[in-house]
Amino acid sequence: MSNQQPYARRIQNIQSHIVNNSCNNNKKNNNNNNELLYDCVVVGGGITGSSACYQMAKEGLKVLMLEQFQEAHDRGSSHGDGRIIRLSYPEDTYVRLAKMAYPEWSEIERLSNTKLIHITGGLDFGVPNAQPLIDLIDSYKRNNIDYQILTKKEAELNFPQFKFHENDLIVFQKDSGVAYASKSIKTIWSLSKRFGAQILDNKKVSRIKVESENLITILCEDQSVYKTKKIVLACGGWVNQLIHNSQLNITLPLEISQETVFYWEPKLNNTIDYTQFSNPVSIYYGESICFYTLPQIDIRGVKIGYHHGGNVLENMESIKLPYKKENYNKVKEFVGSYMPGLNNDKEYHSVVCHYTNTSDLHFIVDKHPRFSNVIIASPCSGHGFKFGPAIGKLISHLVQNKPSPIGSNDEFLLKRFNINFFPKRTSA
Known part of the structure; x- marks a missing residue:
């Protein structure tokens, strides 16, 4: 799945991997897109989705991110001038995640030469x-x-x-401070493309179909179709709607x-x-x-x-x-x-x-209980922005079947809920 090219060489060749992000150009290239098989497609370009896209692209995976609106739009949860970043959590899992997030933010600042975090106490x-x-x-x-x-x-x-x-x-x-929200989204999108990810905005996913454990078909509202081995659903408040449209047979308690x-x-x-x-x-x-x-x-x-x-x-x-x-x-x-x-x-x-x-205000970062190539990475219950790059790494490890980089994270698993499975519908 991973590109085995050495990291330094991939950095040197970044410019040759930049993909045109114009929605208009996508329409004439749909036939070519249909022939591609991505390692992973991320649905949703907020802080969770863009961070996952960035982390996977940086590790050499062939990644596509689909965002239904525009870059850094204001219709979800990831926009604005600033969000709090802090270590001040009573739960050890969040402390470990925060301790990983700070150096990840610093790495993004270094790679982009852009200031995104300001420490205020x-x-x-x-x-x-x-x-x-x-x-x-x-x-x-x-x-x-x-x-x-x-x-x-x-x-x-x-x-x-x-x-x-x-x-x-x-x-x-x-160590508390502010993270520049909309500026961070734009920066992470840009870095993701530098590492070879393809990002398409104004591209709403209408449904996904799990063909096998190694193949998922994605249908968008404009009738474009994409193929991938794995998919990350990072679409916030829209996630249950997409799950239901895709007949994935669960309802998340959101x-x-x-x-x-x-x-x-x-x-x-x-x-x-x-x-x-x-x-x-x-x-x-x-x-x-x-x-x-x-x-x-x-x-x-x-x-x-x-x-x-x-x-x-x-x-x-x-x-x-x-x-x-x-x-x-x-x-x-x-x-x-x-x-x-x-x-x-x-x-x-x-x-x-x-x-x-x-219901418990903790995150969801887990595989679908029936389809192991569907990863659900949502929501953040109003306190997730600060962890973005660290959650992205958590998702990247999950996609690649690597151990969690923060050890135990049972607070994020679906098994803590009494998930209701609903009967699979027979019609498309």
Whole structure:
């Protein structure tokens, strides 16, 4: 399956492998495409799909990625100016994955000569009895991660963007930061093509057919057809629709939510620096609520979101509903209480994105229970972007039947669910 050409030689010959990515040109080349047998086809060009494509192409596999919209589009889960990157997880699996993600991001930056990660440091804070904070401190100790517990005075002296409450538990970890989201997608797409991957946008997959354990046929809405040995379904909130259209006989226990993040400007005459060069990322844990903040990057204002505070949708094509007024007011209250230097009367800007959530909020990275050449790599439940290149490597190993690079990852396997199999339909 793998190209045995030495890595250095493949780098030297990269330019000869670049494939034309124009959708119009694809139509006249469909006959040639039909004759190709790919090692793997990736469906979905967000952070998960593009990272998988990049990692497999870098290892010499013949890879095709199909994206139903345009590069770095804003209709899914991978767009925007910034996302939090952090080691601050209570689960050891995510800590191992994060420790692998940081050097993978550095490698992408090196290969592309593009800055994608900026380290700001990170605050996790909230009510002192918040179980997530207690578990987080235990995880830091268990995994030998440097951290500091700050007093209110220490925290406000170092981070004047915040005003904390007297009894808050405040934990600082120096390695947290921001990943530039849309910029990262564009960069990973470009690198994937440099390593020989073929990427087609505006190419919606309508169904797949598993012919055998070594052959899958892919039919797109424009009637183009592709052949591959293996396929990765990394299409987020659209994954169940594709699985059902393809008669793959399972329904994944997923819930799609429409989330909104808000950007809040500093008040007039405020001299505090809220940019990424001074302001840390943060996560607040209340009794039953979680907010996250990112410093100003490209869009004016501090980005603040209510984690899992959006509307649940039936599917990705559902009519979009207004953000819940009571949740909007909770965001405003949080801004006024903890970041009083910001104007919480009205946000400067807002952005809509989607979470595709499992019931336990862990990822799915696993083979289909019946078809071992179908890999399901979705969803990220609102916290996956930071891990992108590491998840891509996880998928690449899975496609090549290599051991997991992070050891045990049972949290990502389908066996944890009571998967419902439905009868195979007789009609096409």
